[in-house]
Amino acid sequence: MANTNGPSLFRLGIIITLAGVISLGIMFFWFSPSKNCPLPVFIPDRNSEINFAKSNNSVTENAEEKPIVLLWVWPENDRFEFSDCKKFCDIDNCHLTDDRALYNDADDVIVFHKAINWDLSNLPPSPRPPFQRWIWLHLESPTNTKRIPGLENLFNLTLSYRQDADIPVRMRLMTRKKPNEDFVIPKKDKLVCWIVSNNDPSTGVDTRNVFYREFRKYIQVTLFGKAYAKFLDYNDYYPTMASCKFYLAFENSIHKDYITEKINGPLAVGTVPVVLGPPRRNYENFVPAESFIHVNDFPDAKSLAEYLLQLDKDEDAYHKYFNWRKHLTPSPPLIFQTQEFNLAICTACDHVARHREYKEAHDLYEWYFN
Ligand SMILES: *[C@@H]1O[C@H](CO)[C@@H](O)[C@H](O)[C@H]1NC(C)=O
Numbered sequence: 001m002a003n004t005n006g007p008s009l010f011r012l013g014i015i016i017t018l019a020g021v022i023s024l025g026i027m028f029f030w031f032s033p034s035k036n037c038p039l040p041v042f043i044p045d046r047n048s049e050i051n052f053a054k055s056n057n058s059v060t061e062n063a064e065e066k067p068i069v070l071l072w073v074w075p076e077n078d079r080f081e082f083s084d085c086k087k088f089c090d091i092d093n094c095h096l097t098d099d100r101a102l103y104n105d106a107d108d109v110i111v112f113h114k115a116i117n118w119d120l121s122n123l124p125p126s127p128r129p130p131f132q133r134w135i136w137l138h139l140e141s142p143t144n145t146k147r148i149p150g151l152e153n154l155f156n157l158t159l160s161y162r163q164d165a166d167i168p169v170r171m172r173l174m175t176r177k178k179p180n181e182d183f184v185i186p187k188k189d190k191l192v193c194w195i196v197s198n199n200d201p202s203t204g205v206d207t208r209n210v211f212y213r214e215f216r217k218y219i220q221v222t223l224f225g226k227a228y229a230k231f232l233d234y235n236d237y238y239p240t241m242a243s244c245k246f247y248l249a250f251e252n253s254i255h256k257d258y259i260t261e262k263i264n265g266p267l268a269v270g271t272v273p274v275v276l277g278p279p280r281r282n283y284e285n286f287v288p289a290e291s292f293i294h295v296n297d298f299p300d301a302k303s304l305a306e307y308l309l310q311l312d313k314d315e316d317a318y319h320k321y322f323n324w325r326k327h328l329t330p331s332p333p334l335i336f337q338t339q340e341f342n343l344a345i346c347t348a349c350d351h352v353a354r355h356r357e358y359k360e361a362h363d364l365y366e367w368y369f370n
């Protein structure tokens with residue numbers, strides 16, 4: 001971690017570290033022993049020294065072979081231990097650092113879009129070392145993206161939720177050969193729940209709000225979250241979600257591949273997500289068709305409500321929504337919002353260690369907005 005000055009920053013550091021330890025503890029407790037990492041499976045290549053270093057736990061021998069990946073700023077100041085990439089995802093093939101003193105040696109530099117000043121004054125220095133690649137990190141949808149001028153032809157690799165990014169970031173369900181027969185649907189005492197923290201109209205939430213206002217006329221929805229009075233403590237977040245039969249996994253804005261943690265959470269804890277976002281087909285690229293309900297499966301909010309009420313009375317039909325669990329394992333949910341970027345950063349590390357090719361990310365915004 002970077003040096004921090006002053007007692008308040010120090011204290012903040014301790015709190016964040018503690019929070020990290022607790023949350024990781026929880027994740028470990030929940031998901032042990034089946035170690036579930038959402039990241040792409042590593043395919044060993046016998047000829048590569050980097051991979052040799054990885055397959056041998058004593059990494060010191062080949063440590064200098066690992067590409068140095070410099071995180072220029074911590075996204076939203078959500079810090080974590082880089083060693084978590086190894087601990088949770090078995091990713092250890094790059095040298096992650098936030099030490100800007102290593103800039104001239106860094107093979108890759110991750111730059112967080114939202115932190116870039118409008119006048120570009122806080123970008124890494126130019127000229128950059130000729131071998132160095134800059135990675136554009138951005139996880140928001142186009143609706144929530146500032147078009148900061150001057151970035152169009154500056155980066156080499158894109159790191160985004162989009163599948164056509166150079167480095168796509170996504171929680172994934174992992175296949176399993178030996179069927180899991182142990183899953184038990186958690187006890188339910190609520191029918192439909194929704195936890196909403198963001199209700200800012202400028203973020204594109206209008207579509208989901210219009211739908212919701214109609215939907216709630218026909219079915220009881222239990223609301224939680226910052227946007228409403230009932231604030232949920234993070235300790236209660238997933239247990240609460242698990243106690244609902246259905247969860248409204250409504251994205252704030254609708255874009256291809258913009259399918260976020262909002263669906264991963266309910267899938268992980270054993271609740272049926274009712275999704276609003278890109279078309280069903282797009283969801284089915286990532287999660288099985290029979291694991292979720294799409295609002296577009298119904299002509300209107302009323303028929304969706306009627307279908308859920310009918311499922312509430314039909315245990316067998318409801319249980320079918322969990323059959324996928326036999327052969328797929330969900331990713332653990334994010335316990336804290338502060339873990340939002342861990343996956344992106346670890347994924348970037350793994351990617352650049354295996355892909356050293358020259359690349360330019362031209363016309364960034366044309367790609368992103370069109
Ligand atoms: C790892 O590599 C080192 C140095 O090449 C070697 O001495 C050691 O025995 C190896 N360990 C394993 C577990 O293969």
Ligand SMILES: *[C@@H]1O[C@H](CO)[C@@H](O)[C@H](O)[C@H]1NC(C)=O
Pocket residue numbers: 130131132133134153154155156357358359360361
């Ligand atoms: C990275 O992209 C920049 C801007 O397009 C380009 O000038 C540079 O040559 C690229 N470098 C590498 C190593 O890919």
